[in-house]
Amino acid sequence: MNYIELLDKKPDLVTPGTSACQGCPAELSLRATLKVLGENTIMCIPPGCMAGAGCVGWNFDSGLKVPVHITLLDNTAAVLTGINEAHGRDVTVAAFAGDGATSDCGFQSLSATAERGENVIYICYDNEGYMNTGFQRSGSTTKGSMTSTTPVGEVGKGKEQQKKDLPLIMAMHNPAYLATLSPSHMSDFVKKMEKAKSIKDGFVYLHIFSPCPTGWGFDGAKSIEVARKAVETNIFPLYEVDHGEYKLTVPNKNPKPVSELFGMMKKFRHVSEQGIQDVQNYVDKKYKTLQALVGQE
Amino acid sequence: MARDFITPKGDEGIYQIDTASWRTYKPVMDKDICVECGICLTYCPVNSIHKENEKYIIDLSYCKGCGICANECPKKAIDMVTEGDK
Protein backbone atom coordinates (compact mmCIF):
# COMPACT_ATOMS: atom_id res chain seq x y z
CA MET A 1 0.00 0.00 0.00
CA ASN A 2 1.59 3.33 -0.92
CA TYR A 3 1.12 6.32 1.35
CA ILE A 4 -1.74 7.82 -0.66
CA GLU A 5 -3.71 4.57 -0.55
CA LEU A 6 -2.98 4.27 3.14
CA LEU A 7 -4.27 7.78 3.87
CA ASP A 8 -7.33 7.04 1.73
CA LYS A 9 -8.23 3.58 3.02
CA LYS A 10 -7.19 3.39 6.68
CA PRO A 11 -9.96 4.28 9.11
CA ASP A 12 -9.97 7.88 10.27
CA LEU A 13 -9.91 7.59 14.06
CA VAL A 14 -10.54 11.28 14.75
CA THR A 15 -14.02 12.82 15.02
CA PRO A 16 -15.08 14.08 11.59
CA GLY A 17 -15.95 17.52 12.95
CA THR A 18 -13.22 19.07 15.12
CA SER A 19 -13.17 22.76 15.91
CA ALA A 20 -9.55 23.17 14.77
CA CYS A 21 -9.22 26.31 12.62
CA GLN A 22 -9.74 26.17 8.86
CA GLY A 23 -6.58 24.86 7.25
CA CYS A 24 -4.97 23.71 10.53
CA PRO A 25 -2.20 21.24 9.64
CA ALA A 26 -2.16 19.82 13.20
CA GLU A 27 -5.58 18.32 12.46
CA LEU A 28 -4.12 16.76 9.30
CA SER A 29 -1.14 15.43 11.25
CA LEU A 30 -3.30 13.93 14.00
CA ARG A 31 -5.54 12.15 11.47
CA ALA A 32 -2.53 10.83 9.54
CA THR A 33 -0.84 9.75 12.79
CA LEU A 34 -3.80 7.68 13.89
CA LYS A 35 -4.34 6.20 10.44
CA VAL A 36 -0.86 4.72 10.80
CA LEU A 37 -0.88 3.86 14.51
CA GLY A 38 -4.27 2.18 14.15
CA GLU A 39 -7.03 1.08 16.50
CA ASN A 40 -4.87 -0.65 19.06
CA THR A 41 -3.62 2.67 20.38
CA ILE A 42 -4.15 4.64 23.56
CA MET A 43 -3.63 8.38 23.19
CA CYS A 44 -2.68 11.11 25.63
CA ILE A 45 -3.39 14.69 24.62
CA PRO A 46 -2.57 17.49 27.08
CA PRO A 47 -4.30 20.88 26.98
CA GLY A 48 -3.52 22.62 23.71
CA CYS A 49 -5.05 23.14 20.30
CA MET A 50 -5.94 19.51 19.62
CA ALA A 51 -7.51 19.04 23.07
CA GLY A 52 -9.35 22.34 22.72
CA ALA A 53 -10.56 21.36 19.25
CA GLY A 54 -12.55 18.55 20.86
CA CYS A 55 -10.23 15.62 20.12
CA VAL A 56 -10.40 14.61 23.79
CA GLY A 57 -14.18 15.00 23.71
CA TRP A 58 -16.58 16.82 26.00
CA ASN A 59 -18.41 15.34 28.97
CA PHE A 60 -19.54 11.86 27.94
CA ASP A 61 -18.49 12.00 24.29
CA SER A 62 -15.04 11.19 22.99
CA GLY A 63 -13.29 13.05 20.21
CA LEU A 64 -11.27 10.05 19.08
CA LYS A 65 -12.32 6.52 18.20
CA VAL A 66 -9.53 5.14 20.39
CA PRO A 67 -9.14 5.66 24.15
CA VAL A 68 -7.86 9.16 24.84
CA HIS A 69 -6.76 10.80 28.09
CA ILE A 70 -6.45 14.52 28.60
CA THR A 71 -3.28 14.71 30.65
CA LEU A 72 -1.88 17.73 32.46
CA LEU A 73 0.50 20.06 30.68
CA ASP A 74 3.38 18.83 32.79
CA ASN A 75 2.83 15.08 33.17
CA THR A 76 2.01 13.74 29.70
CA ALA A 77 5.12 11.59 29.32
CA ALA A 78 4.73 10.24 32.87
CA VAL A 79 1.15 9.21 32.09
CA LEU A 80 2.39 7.39 28.97
CA THR A 81 4.76 5.44 31.20
CA GLY A 82 1.95 4.42 33.55
CA ILE A 83 -0.37 3.33 30.76
CA ASN A 84 2.41 1.34 29.14
CA GLU A 85 3.18 -0.39 32.46
CA ALA A 86 -0.47 -1.29 32.83
CA HIS A 87 -1.03 -2.63 29.32
CA GLY A 88 2.29 -4.01 28.16
CA ARG A 89 3.73 -3.52 24.75
CA ASP A 90 1.04 -4.96 22.46
CA VAL A 91 -0.79 -1.67 22.64
CA THR A 92 0.70 1.48 21.14
CA VAL A 93 0.85 4.22 23.75
CA ALA A 94 1.31 7.65 22.23
CA ALA A 95 1.09 11.32 23.13
CA PHE A 96 0.12 14.13 20.77
CA ALA A 97 1.19 17.33 22.49
CA GLY A 98 1.90 20.90 21.49
CA ASP A 99 5.30 22.55 21.70
CA GLY A 100 4.39 24.45 24.88
CA ALA A 101 3.42 21.23 26.64
CA THR A 102 6.57 19.59 25.32
CA SER A 103 9.44 22.06 25.32
CA ASP A 104 8.33 24.08 28.37
CA CYS A 105 5.74 22.71 30.81
CA GLY A 106 6.15 18.98 30.25
CA PHE A 107 9.86 18.86 29.61
CA GLN A 108 10.86 17.41 32.97
CA SER A 109 8.63 14.35 32.67
CA LEU A 110 9.48 14.00 28.96
CA SER A 111 13.21 14.08 29.63
CA ALA A 112 12.87 11.53 32.44
CA THR A 113 10.71 9.21 30.32
CA ALA A 114 13.24 9.38 27.48
CA GLU A 115 16.14 8.76 29.85
CA ARG A 116 14.42 5.67 31.30
CA GLY A 117 13.89 4.44 27.74
CA GLU A 118 10.19 3.76 28.21
CA ASN A 119 8.53 1.97 25.34
CA VAL A 120 6.19 4.78 24.31
CA ILE A 121 5.81 7.27 21.48
CA TYR A 122 5.85 10.99 22.26
CA ILE A 123 4.71 13.20 19.38
CA CYS A 124 5.05 16.97 19.50
CA TYR A 125 3.19 19.17 17.00
CA ASP A 126 5.12 22.40 16.92
CA ASN A 127 3.06 25.49 16.11
CA GLU A 128 5.61 27.66 17.90
CA GLY A 129 3.55 28.88 20.81
CA TYR A 130 0.54 28.51 23.07
CA MET A 131 -1.84 29.04 20.21
CA ASN A 132 -5.20 27.99 21.66
CA THR A 133 -4.91 30.38 24.60
CA GLY A 134 -4.17 33.37 22.41
CA PHE A 135 -0.75 32.97 20.76
CA GLN A 136 1.71 33.36 23.64
CA ARG A 137 5.37 32.64 22.92
CA SER A 138 6.93 29.33 23.91
CA GLY A 139 10.51 28.10 24.03
CA SER A 140 9.95 26.77 20.54
CA THR A 141 8.96 30.12 18.98
CA THR A 142 11.32 31.44 16.28
CA LYS A 143 13.27 34.59 17.10
CA GLY A 144 11.55 37.76 15.95
CA SER A 145 8.03 36.31 16.07
CA MET A 146 5.27 38.64 17.16
CA THR A 147 3.16 36.89 19.80
CA SER A 148 0.80 38.23 22.46
CA THR A 149 3.57 38.03 25.07
CA THR A 150 6.27 39.36 22.73
CA PRO A 151 4.34 42.23 21.14
CA VAL A 152 5.70 44.64 18.59
CA GLY A 153 5.65 48.39 19.18
CA GLU A 154 7.96 51.18 20.21
CA VAL A 155 9.80 48.95 22.66
CA GLY A 156 9.01 45.35 21.76
CA LYS A 157 10.44 43.81 18.62
CA GLY A 158 9.03 40.30 18.91
CA LYS A 159 10.65 37.31 20.59
CA GLU A 160 14.25 38.05 21.55
CA GLN A 161 15.59 34.51 21.87
CA GLN A 162 16.28 31.86 19.25
CA LYS A 163 14.08 28.77 18.94
CA LYS A 164 14.85 25.99 21.40
CA ASP A 165 15.99 23.03 19.30
CA LEU A 166 13.87 20.37 20.92
CA PRO A 167 14.45 17.53 18.41
CA LEU A 168 18.22 17.77 18.90
CA ILE A 169 17.84 18.02 22.67
CA MET A 170 15.75 14.85 22.56
CA ALA A 171 18.25 13.17 20.22
CA MET A 172 20.86 13.65 22.95
CA HIS A 173 18.70 11.44 25.21
CA ASN A 174 19.58 8.49 22.94
CA PRO A 175 16.03 7.43 22.07
CA ALA A 176 15.47 4.21 20.10
CA TYR A 177 14.01 6.33 17.32
CA LEU A 178 13.58 10.04 16.69
CA ALA A 179 12.39 11.94 13.64
CA THR A 180 11.25 15.34 12.45
CA LEU A 181 8.15 15.35 10.26
CA SER A 182 6.33 17.90 8.13
CA PRO A 183 2.77 17.63 6.80
CA SER A 184 4.13 18.99 3.50
CA HIS A 185 6.15 15.79 3.01
CA MET A 186 3.49 13.15 3.53
CA SER A 187 5.34 10.16 2.12
CA ASP A 188 8.26 10.84 4.49
CA PHE A 189 5.72 11.49 7.30
CA VAL A 190 3.96 8.15 6.85
CA LYS A 191 7.25 6.23 6.57
CA LYS A 192 8.54 7.69 9.83
CA MET A 193 5.25 7.08 11.62
CA GLU A 194 5.28 3.43 10.50
CA LYS A 195 8.82 3.06 11.77
CA ALA A 196 7.85 4.66 15.09
CA LYS A 197 5.03 2.16 15.47
CA SER A 198 7.34 -0.78 14.81
CA ILE A 199 9.89 0.16 17.49
CA LYS A 200 9.70 -2.23 20.44
CA ASP A 201 12.94 -1.54 22.25
CA GLY A 202 12.72 1.93 23.65
CA PHE A 203 11.57 5.50 23.55
CA VAL A 204 10.35 7.21 20.37
CA TYR A 205 10.23 10.98 19.89
CA LEU A 206 8.61 12.61 16.84
CA HIS A 207 8.53 16.36 16.18
CA ILE A 208 6.03 17.66 13.62
CA PHE A 209 6.24 21.18 12.19
CA SER A 210 2.76 22.70 12.29
CA PRO A 211 2.28 26.23 10.89
CA CYS A 212 -0.65 28.04 12.53
CA PRO A 213 -2.65 30.17 10.07
CA THR A 214 -4.60 31.98 12.80
CA GLY A 215 -1.68 32.74 15.12
CA TRP A 216 1.05 33.37 12.55
CA GLY A 217 -1.13 35.41 10.23
CA PHE A 218 -1.44 33.71 6.85
CA ASP A 219 -4.26 32.29 4.76
CA GLY A 220 -5.22 28.75 5.84
CA ALA A 221 -5.02 27.60 2.22
CA LYS A 222 -1.25 28.18 2.45
CA SER A 223 -0.55 25.97 5.50
CA ILE A 224 1.13 23.24 3.50
CA GLU A 225 3.04 25.77 1.42
CA VAL A 226 4.40 27.38 4.60
CA ALA A 227 5.38 23.97 6.02
CA ARG A 228 7.15 23.13 2.77
CA LYS A 229 8.99 26.45 2.80
CA ALA A 230 10.24 25.76 6.33
CA VAL A 231 11.80 22.54 5.06
CA GLU A 232 13.24 24.21 1.93
CA THR A 233 14.88 26.96 4.02
CA ASN A 234 16.31 24.50 6.60
CA ILE A 235 14.30 26.22 9.32
CA PHE A 236 12.84 22.75 9.80
CA PRO A 237 15.17 20.09 8.34
CA LEU A 238 13.74 16.59 7.95
CA TYR A 239 15.89 13.89 9.52
CA GLU A 240 15.76 10.80 11.67
CA VAL A 241 17.94 9.15 14.30
CA ASP A 242 17.50 5.39 14.27
CA HIS A 243 19.28 3.86 17.27
CA GLY A 244 21.98 6.51 17.11
CA GLU A 245 22.29 6.59 13.29
CA TYR A 246 21.58 10.11 11.99
CA LYS A 247 20.13 10.49 8.51
CA LEU A 248 18.80 13.45 6.54
CA THR A 249 15.69 11.92 4.98
CA VAL A 250 15.06 14.92 2.72
CA PRO A 251 18.55 16.28 1.97
CA ASN A 252 18.59 19.94 1.05
CA LYS A 253 21.62 20.81 -1.05
CA ASN A 254 20.47 24.30 -2.07
CA PRO A 255 18.53 25.80 0.82
CA LYS A 256 16.40 28.86 0.14
CA PRO A 257 16.98 31.97 2.28
CA VAL A 258 14.88 32.13 5.47
CA SER A 259 13.56 35.52 4.27
CA GLU A 260 11.30 33.58 1.88
CA LEU A 261 9.49 32.05 4.85
CA PHE A 262 9.50 35.34 6.77
CA GLY A 263 7.72 37.04 3.87
CA MET A 264 4.78 34.67 4.00
CA MET A 265 3.17 35.74 7.27
CA LYS A 266 2.26 38.61 9.57
CA LYS A 267 4.18 37.47 12.64
CA PHE A 268 7.48 38.37 10.94
CA ARG A 269 6.31 41.49 9.09
CA HIS A 270 8.17 43.91 11.37
CA VAL A 271 11.48 41.99 11.44
CA SER A 272 14.48 44.03 10.23
CA GLU A 273 17.09 42.77 7.80
CA GLN A 274 19.46 42.28 10.71
CA GLY A 275 16.76 40.28 12.51
CA ILE A 276 16.35 38.00 9.50
CA GLN A 277 20.13 37.62 9.23
CA ASP A 278 20.32 36.56 12.90
CA VAL A 279 17.87 33.74 12.24
CA GLN A 280 19.67 32.84 8.99
CA ASN A 281 22.97 32.49 10.87
CA TYR A 282 21.35 30.38 13.56
CA VAL A 283 19.69 28.12 10.97
CA ASP A 284 22.96 27.72 9.03
CA LYS A 285 24.86 26.81 12.20
CA LYS A 286 22.20 24.30 13.24
CA TYR A 287 22.29 22.66 9.83
CA LYS A 288 26.08 22.34 10.04
CA THR A 289 25.70 20.61 13.41
CA LEU A 290 23.19 18.25 11.85
CA GLN A 291 25.47 17.51 8.89
CA ALA A 292 28.30 16.75 11.31
CA LEU A 293 26.07 14.32 13.20
CA VAL A 294 25.04 12.67 9.95
CA GLY A 295 28.72 12.47 9.07
CA GLN A 296 28.72 14.51 5.86
CA GLU A 297 30.53 17.75 6.58
CA MET B 1 -15.31 -1.97 17.21
CA ALA B 2 -13.80 -4.93 19.06
CA ARG B 3 -10.75 -4.03 21.11
CA ASP B 4 -8.37 -5.97 23.29
CA PHE B 5 -8.02 -3.24 25.85
CA ILE B 6 -10.41 -0.65 27.13
CA THR B 7 -13.43 0.73 25.36
CA PRO B 8 -13.64 4.48 25.31
CA LYS B 9 -16.78 6.22 26.44
CA GLY B 10 -16.94 7.70 22.97
CA ASP B 11 -18.44 4.49 21.72
CA GLU B 12 -21.62 5.95 23.22
CA GLY B 13 -21.17 9.05 21.15
CA ILE B 14 -18.50 10.87 19.23
CA TYR B 15 -18.20 14.58 19.86
CA GLN B 16 -18.53 16.42 16.58
CA ILE B 17 -19.50 19.80 15.32
CA ASP B 18 -21.02 20.85 12.02
CA THR B 19 -17.91 22.25 10.38
CA ALA B 20 -19.55 22.36 6.95
CA SER B 21 -21.50 25.38 8.18
CA TRP B 22 -18.23 27.34 8.49
CA ARG B 23 -17.68 27.48 4.75
CA THR B 24 -17.76 30.69 2.75
CA TYR B 25 -16.15 28.95 -0.22
CA LYS B 26 -16.47 25.37 -1.30
CA PRO B 27 -14.05 23.32 -3.39
CA VAL B 28 -15.29 22.20 -6.80
CA MET B 29 -13.18 19.69 -8.70
CA ASP B 30 -13.06 19.70 -12.49
CA LYS B 31 -12.94 15.98 -13.34
CA ASP B 32 -11.68 16.73 -16.86
CA ILE B 33 -8.56 18.48 -15.61
CA CYS B 34 -7.88 16.13 -12.67
CA VAL B 35 -5.17 13.57 -13.40
CA GLU B 36 -5.98 11.41 -10.33
CA CYS B 37 -2.66 11.99 -8.60
CA GLY B 38 -4.20 12.03 -5.11
CA ILE B 39 -2.19 14.97 -3.83
CA CYS B 40 -5.28 16.84 -2.62
CA LEU B 41 -6.33 13.77 -0.62
CA THR B 42 -3.02 13.63 1.25
CA TYR B 43 -3.31 17.26 2.40
CA CYS B 44 -6.99 17.69 3.29
CA PRO B 45 -6.97 18.25 7.08
CA VAL B 46 -10.58 17.14 7.41
CA ASN B 47 -10.25 13.85 5.51
CA SER B 48 -12.89 15.01 3.03
CA ILE B 49 -11.31 13.67 -0.18
CA HIS B 50 -11.45 10.01 -1.22
CA LYS B 51 -11.04 7.76 -4.19
CA GLU B 52 -14.20 6.12 -5.40
CA ASN B 53 -14.38 4.05 -8.59
CA GLU B 54 -10.94 5.27 -9.67
CA LYS B 55 -11.98 8.95 -9.33
CA TYR B 56 -11.22 11.42 -6.58
CA ILE B 57 -14.29 12.97 -5.00
CA ILE B 58 -14.78 15.70 -2.40
CA ASP B 59 -17.32 14.96 0.31
CA LEU B 60 -18.63 18.29 1.62
CA SER B 61 -20.23 16.91 4.82
CA TYR B 62 -17.45 18.28 7.07
CA CYS B 63 -15.25 20.23 4.59
CA LYS B 64 -14.27 23.52 6.22
CA GLY B 65 -13.57 25.26 2.92
CA CYS B 66 -9.96 25.98 3.83
CA GLY B 67 -8.75 25.87 0.23
CA ILE B 68 -5.66 23.72 0.86
CA CYS B 69 -6.76 21.19 -1.79
CA ALA B 70 -7.18 23.96 -4.40
CA ASN B 71 -3.83 25.49 -3.44
CA GLU B 72 -1.92 22.20 -3.59
CA CYS B 73 -3.42 20.63 -6.72
CA PRO B 74 -0.60 20.68 -9.29
CA LYS B 75 -3.12 20.84 -12.16
CA LYS B 76 -5.28 23.58 -10.65
CA ALA B 77 -8.24 21.25 -11.06
CA ILE B 78 -9.98 22.56 -7.92
CA ASP B 79 -11.73 25.93 -7.73
CA MET B 80 -12.97 27.60 -4.58
CA VAL B 81 -16.43 28.99 -5.37
CA THR B 82 -18.67 31.08 -3.15
CA GLU B 83 -21.01 28.87 -1.12
CA GLY B 84 -24.48 29.02 -2.64
CA ASP B 85 -23.22 29.70 -6.19
CA LYS B 86 -23.29 26.94 -8.74
Ligand code: SF4
Ligand atom coordinates in the same frame (compact mmCIF):
# COMPACT_ATOMS: atom_id res chain seq x y z
S1 SF4 C 1 -4.55 17.10 -6.68
FE1 SF4 C 1 -5.69 17.84 -8.48
S2 SF4 C 1 -5.11 16.47 -10.14
FE2 SF4 C 1 -4.48 15.45 -8.23
S3 SF4 C 1 -6.25 14.16 -7.67
FE3 SF4 C 1 -6.57 16.11 -6.63
S4 SF4 C 1 -7.83 17.34 -8.04
FE4 SF4 C 1 -6.97 15.63 -9.21
Ligand code: SF4
Ligand atom coordinates in the same frame (compact mmCIF):
# COMPACT_ATOMS: atom_id res chain seq x y z
S1 SF4 D 1 -11.39 22.95 1.19
FE1 SF4 D 1 -10.06 22.18 2.86
S2 SF4 D 1 -11.43 20.89 4.07
FE2 SF4 D 1 -12.45 21.19 2.10
S3 SF4 D 1 -11.82 19.44 0.85
FE3 SF4 D 1 -10.36 21.10 0.42
S4 SF4 D 1 -8.66 20.74 1.83
FE4 SF4 D 1 -10.41 19.54 2.60
